[in-house]
Amino acid sequence: MIELVIVRIVFVAVLTACAYFLRPFQADGVWAALGGLAFGGAIIVFERRLKLVSLKRLIGGAIGSVAGIFGAFLMSLVIGRAAPDGSTTIHFIQICILLWMTYVGLVVGASKGDMLNLAALGGVFGGEKGPKKAFKILDTSVIIDGRIADVCETGFLDGTLVVPQFVLRELQYIADSQDSLKRNRGRKGLDILQRIKKGPDIKVVISEADFPEIKDVDMKLIELAKQLVGKIITNDFNLNKVAELRGVQVLNINSLANSLKPVVLPGEAMKVFILKEGKEANQGVGYLDDGTMVVVDNAKRHIGRNIDITVTSVLQTTAGKMFFGKSDTTEEATPIDQRPRRTGA
Secondary structure (H helix, E strand, C coil), X not given: CHHHHHHHHHHXXXXXXXXXXXXXXXXXXXXHHHHHHHHHHHHHHHXXXXXXXXXXXXXXXXXXXXXXXXXXXXXXXXXHHHCCCCCHHHHHXXXXXXXXXXXXXXXXXXXXXHHCCHHHHCHHHCCCCXXXXXXXXXXXXXXXXXXXXXXXXXXXXXXXXXXXXXXXXXXXXXXXXXXXXXXXXXXXHHHHHHHHHCCCCCEEEEECCCCCCXXXXXXXHHHHHHHHCCEEEECCHXXXXXXXXXXXXXEEHHHHHHHCCCCCCCCCEXXXXXXXXXXXXXXXXXXXXXXXXXXXXXXXXXXXXXXXXXEEEEEEECCEEEEEEEXXXXXXXXXXXXXXXXXXX
């Protein structure tokens, strides 16, 4: 990575020096050098963007450009024969046609490049079986949630994390909200993104792709996932369902968290800290380290203590699992109204 940065710096420096000494367009030395610097920077930006494009799209864009140039050449011949005087207007029209046809060929060829079957060509193209589904697109809710940063740090995620520009705009809008709660959530999301980008084992790219004809952010995410042939990482239940209906794969953080919860069968023993009173009489409620709720019968008197319980049943809900148990602790707590009272002297 450092070697690539050095090569880029040397390339821009050489281009700037060439522009300074050669002075194209009879420009002053300083202005020529600035122009060379700007041109070199534009090439570096173009190169970085080009790395995100699949081989199929590159080949499709190249074929489309060549076809556009050939078509523009034929049209220029016809125009030249129709107006043989060779005026500057005719030359300008021919240049416009060349640029127009080349641009249209490049864009259309790149957009249709996914239809190419490079594997049929064999050789070096035999390994191009199709775009690898390595792009994982983050939505706003999963960034604000924050658990995605912990998952990234464990090394279980591979490929490239894509953060769309429209998601960044939504995060910025939330961070600038007048509501203090929304503002804090938005700022938390931006901090989470910075934490993910600083991780050494994950690559994060900002996608400039947008779909102006689509207003809903969730639908934009689905269209981007289709374009990149990637997966959406979310914890939004509605987005999960809509994306699955449209044939887009989803990685749901909530589903991952639920799958990692401990498997406990009725009859097993565990230790639970009773945190508060339950809804039913004499019930106590505690939580495991992963947040799983445990409802314990006859545990109201043990609030604020760790006790041993036996699991009696397990309930699966849309929010996750709930354990029900009974207390194994035989020690009785002294009721408050039966404790000895202090009497005045």
